Amino acid sequence: MLLVSITAATAMLSLGMSLHGATEALYRQTRAATAGPDFVAFSPGSDRAATSALTSLEHAPEVVAHSGPYRQFYATLTARGTTSNVVAQGAKATPGPVDRPLVTSGSWVRPGGVVIERGFANALGVHVGDHVTVAGRSLPIVGIAVTAAYTVYPWAEMGAEGPGDNSGLVWLNEPDTRALASASLSVTSAIYLKLRDPSATQAFLDSHRASVDPNQATTHFVTWQFMVVQDSVMLKDSQPILVVGSWLLCFLAIAGVATLAAGRAAKQTRRVGLLKAVGATPGLIAAVLLAEYLTLALLADALGLTAARLAEPALINPTASLITTATGPTGTTIAVTTIIALAVAALTTLGPTIRALRTETVAALADTAHQPQHRAHLTRISALLPAPLLLGLRLIARRPGRAILHACNMTATLTAIIALLMLNAQPARGYGLGGSSSLTNLKVDQGRHMMLAVTAALIILAVINTVTITWTTAQEARPTMAIARTLGATPGQITAGLSVAQLLPTLPGALAGIPMGIVLCLLFSAGGVTWPPAWLLFATALSALPATAALTAVPARVAARRSVAQTLSAEA
Template sequence: MGTGMATVLRLTLRDLRRSRARAALLLVAITATTTTLTLGLLVRDATARPWERTRAATAGPDAVATGDARALAKLARAPGVTGAARPYPTASGRLEARGHTVNALVHGRDVAPSRLDRPLVTDGRWLRPGAAVVERAFARALGVRPGDRVTIAGRTFPVAGVAIGSGRVPYPSAAPGLVWLTRADAARLPAARTGSGARTLTMPLRLADPDAAPAFAARHPGVRSWQDMGAYATAELRLANGALLGGTWALAILAAMSVSLLVGGRLAEQGRRVGTLKVAGATPAFIALLLLAEHLAVAVAATIVGVLAGWAAAPLVAGPNAGLLGAGTPAPSAGTVLAVLAVAVAVTAAATAVPALRGARIGTVRALAEPVRAPRRRSRLAAAFSGLPLPLLLLGARIAARRPRRTVLAGLSMAVTVAMVVAALAMGRDIERKDAVVLGPDFVPGAGNPVTERLSQIVLVLALAMLALAAVNAVLTAWTTSLDNLRTAALTRALGATPRQVTTGLASAQLLPAAFAALGGVPLGLLVYAAARAAGGSPGQAEVPVLWLAATVPATLAVVGLLTAVPVRYGATRPVTEALGGR
């Protein structure tokens, strides 16, 4: 047993050294999946921690109530309430700072720190009469720091400090941004009064059962639970997590297709090697294990690279809102690494097992004489294309028809990619529309929206990863097709066709499924995005310019043509005598 495994290991390492280019393509394919999965798992683990950490550091309330003094006094004595802070005035007004004019929410607080809902100063100091403290996320958008000056409702205040809190959802998840003043300063603001002279008051609450805060809020109008505020505060992290994990499924499908195409190429190229191993006494199980070991070794390497890459990229998408207390991205846990490894191994094994077993069980004489699985002649499919001109479509259509499973696999790979790219375009247009909506008086002009910016980054990463996998699949499909049709290409040239004509025919075998995939991928992508919007509670149609959708088909064909040029040229220019001789 030990000798057999040592032999498998030695042959595996030698085969990987001999086929470095294809091993690198497979590494790219699986690494894209493992990186995205690692990002999704790290973002999922980081979703709840920033809000919990901020609540703990700021003595966060279990619920926050707004109303007049009489209603709040009654609420403080309600069943389930074990503590309430002194109500503080809440007002809104225009804020001017560093050339920006924007609405702001003002809380009038005590100079002495409160035991409940106590903001944490991260820069500068807490309140003093005549000074202001600005919420950290709002301060960063405005570009203000301690020592700067802000004007609120016509009154100018120096900025004493910058702080974070958990009594309200931070900016920009909630708008407008928050500024703390002393009670006396807040009471003097003209915007603190309504037409009747009444003030809005806010009161933090402590409950006997914090987990029951949503039920308490449902029974009492004007009350908001800490769970509800936390959901809003970490909404972008949950959106990022959903996008990443959803993209991982598509990438896993594309990676499985890459492995299947690569195995097919290996078998088409190494038919004689399989026969030689059988002559030397290797069993079908040994040969299948050898073929499987090559790809599993790459899968393990891709897991290591993907976990490290995902960990390095996680701060870009897993960092919390600036209004929350973050602690950096933790290292991937053992469970995360094992989950990523399990997915990589499962995808690789599932895509490798069947073709490896089929190739290993081929007869020894046949393996020595020809490729492991020669293309079959499909008379009906060939007859359907018999009227097409030679060589642009006839040869390519016949080649595609002789390998229907591979043609379908390549078409599905391209269709998935086109669909996800179209969905990404639709999401990008939706993000632009939402950004245009939020550019109002409650948001700092030019500061951007961190939520939509993060989603845009994730969409870009996923689109690039899928395009990379689609490129790998296109190259592998062209390479495998060229290997399968070396003799066909040689016979065609021997009958008078030029290398250019044969190259055109082989290229058309790749372009035909790509054309159908592009045509089908456009409506599929629109359906995917419409379904995603409906699942998120905002049904509607995707709005993508018609010209963009129309350009998808020729763009897909152009990219496929460029990617397949080199492997197709190899099959069309190999010496005729060498190809017919089977060497």
């Protein structure tokens, strides 16, 4: 239980923390592998006036290398029945010194063929050898490549003359672009620059903007820093989902492990008595009791970090437009997750450990039961209740803290489920032509996948917690249930009573998850919210009741079938 809980929590937290700066790390690696530019300038048109404005930048003292100008056309591309806007750039057979796209499949441009940017190819579902139609002309795909000269798919359109819809990027052999030029398509000239000081792009822009574009209206400038910021937008929704989810998982871990620690309190008390009897100091006893939990917590933290390391490549590069290399958790991430794992283990076991240390040696060795307080008026009222409800309320009254933990367990789980329903109810504008849903909105899709993963992890832990709480309660209440059996209670009533002890806190906990899930979704929504049907939210919350009844039935039934004579003999 402790391993599963802390592993899930530390894995989610590690992934959430790894997203910060992950895009920049991948972009830097891609820029190094493809000789990416520090500065890109676009000028509308392809005539001498447009190109002369760009070529004037080649001779600036800050520039150490350049490529271009290249012509890029704004057209449409159709593949597998899907049509999308596309930026079609004319490319030479041998790329220049700045921006040398890395071919990941096939070969570089050749006459009569097209090379597609990898993120765009993944979205279209095309491969080398397939045919696509660019501006009405069918061309075979000869290669798939990545570049750092453009922002990731679907934001290839960076020139002032391009359409407003999302676009992919392709490269054509330069002579093949003559057909596009004759089709009266919008065209932009682009030049790529490598600066002596890559960090001084803003100073370079301020120095040369007026000379290149006096009216500051036609030429469009893009720095590599801007590309990093734009690329990171793809992970904007994923990081808060993973971080908030990790904290919810930590809470469920605390609730579950606290139940286990409380269930072991009786054995722990006797163990403390034995250690005291042989002369162990309080410090040694505390170290012995905490060591097993802290050791498991460290193991769970290592498993969580390993799981995050394996999942990270697929998470940090959802578009596949950058070179994917797993960077692994940083030292800060490892320190934070380790501290949290140890804190979860320590917080949940510290209370039972202190209570055991404070117990007198003789009392600890005797391990006698505590005499409950009897109140006559409560006894008269409880006599009117059905036996299962009476037994369930008695179990809750004896352990109110556990009932509160179970209610919070339901609240945390339903919060994630309601937030997922809210997120799925929001309309997603696709990347297809005109905003159609023919191409998936990767940013929204990534956020929904992360929310689904977090919700699934929370549901799994909630299931484990519910079963654990029921079983622990049944073990602790064996004498009470045995006495109830001697007074006429049936095994079915005992089973129902144990289930009722979990069902009663489930209802308020599940209902509290509705507003909390709505608030969680509203906190991260950018604009108007589309609301799912109210009946769906309440039906989802109320479904926690039959789910809890089913989960508690098996451990409760097993505990109820224990022999009464065996139980009372053991207690005697």
